[in-house]
Amino acid sequence: MVTQLVKFLMKHPHHLLVVVRSKTTSSQYVASRTRDPTFEKLMDKYxxxxxxxxxxxxxxANPKNPSVSLEFLSRLSQKLxxxxxxxxxxxxxxxxxxxxxxPTKSQPFCRLTDSTMDIFHQESEAINASLPLVVDRLVRILSMSTSNMVPLRAIFKVWRELGLPDDFEDSVISRNSHLFQLCDAHEPNTHILKLVDLLPSNNLTAAVENWRVMECCKxxxxxxxxxxxxxxxxGYPPGxxxxxxxxxxxxxxxxxxxxxPYERMGEKKRTKAGIMASEKRAVSxxxxxxxxxxxxxxxVEKISHFRKLVWNRFEYKGFVPRSPRNILFVNQGKTTYCFSERSL
Incomplete structure (x- = not known):
C-alpha cells in the first residue's frame, strides 16, 4: 500500500498533498484538564x-524498641x-x-512523640472496633467481581484505604472462613481471595442509591x-x-x-447504547x-489492580470523560488520585 502511494506521488507530483494528523499525548491531556484549586492544595499537603x-x-516496625536511626533513614531518603x-x-x-x-550506639535516632503514639493507639482501637464494617467492605468488593474473586495482592495495595488492620489475613480472613477463602493462583507465590458464601444481589445496595432516596424524600x-x-x-470544577x-x-x-455494580451484566453489545451502558457500569x-x-x-494505580476482574480495560479507560466530578481526578507529580463526590 505504501509502495503504491509513493509511485503515484512520483508520477503525479502536482497531486502532492501533505496531511498532518494531530495527536494529543497523555501529558497534554492532563495539562488541559480543568483543575480544582481546593483539591490541588489538598494533594500538595497530602x-x-x-x-x-x-x-x-x-x-x-520494631515493637520492642520503636525507633530508627537517622543514618538508616538517610539511606532511604531517595526512596521515601x-x-x-x-x-x-x-x-x-x-x-x-x-x-x-x-549513647550506646553513638548516633542519633528518631522516635514518635508521646502524642503521636497516643493517636496511633486510638487508630488501632478504632480499626479493631470496626472489624464488622471491614468484613462488609471485603464482601462488597468480592461481590462486584465477575468471578467473586480478587488477587490478594490487590487487597494489600489498598488495605489502609479500606481501613483493614495490618494483620487482616489472620484477624479478618481466617476468622471469617465461612465468608472468605484463600486459593492458590496459577502464578507461583500468589493467592486469590474468594467469596465463599454468595449473597443475593438485592441484599447489597450501592451507596449512590442512598443519595437518590434522600434526594427524592426532601x-x-x-x-x-x-x-x-x-x-x-x-458538579463541575470551578472555572x-x-x-x-x-x-x-x-x-x-x-x-x-x-x-x-452488584448485579450481573448480560451479554455485551457493541452498539453505541451497549458501549455507553458498559461505560456507565464502570463508573458505578x-x-x-x-x-x-x-x-x-x-x-489510580492502586485501583487499577482490580480492573481485570471487576471491569475490563475498555470500561476502565472509558469512564473518565463521562463522569463530570462524580469522580474527580487530581494529579500530584507522577501520581494520580481519584475522589468520590462524597468527599467534596
Missing amino acids: KNLLKVIAVQDLIL HLNRGAASFLRKFPHIFHIFYE EDSSVDRTVIRFSFKH MRLSQNFKAKVKEWQRFPYVG IVHEFLSLTVEKMVE
Missing part, C-alpha cells in the same frame, strides 16, 4: 502526609522522596518526630424520579467552560439506564469502590 506515614511505619534529607524532613514535624542521641424536592433513577450526584453540547451529553448520560463500580474507602479517595 504528599507530606504519605511521607510521614512511611517513616512512621519504619519506626513502628525526602528531597532535602531525612534530618531536614523530621525537623519540619517536631510534634510528630523526636530526634534523640543514643420536602422541597423537585427532581423527576424517572430521571434520578439512574443519575449520579455531580470549567461548559458548552450547551456538553451539558446535553451529560444530561443524556445521567438518564441512561445501566446495570448496578469505581464510584462504589471509592465509597467503601475510609477517605473516599484512592490512588
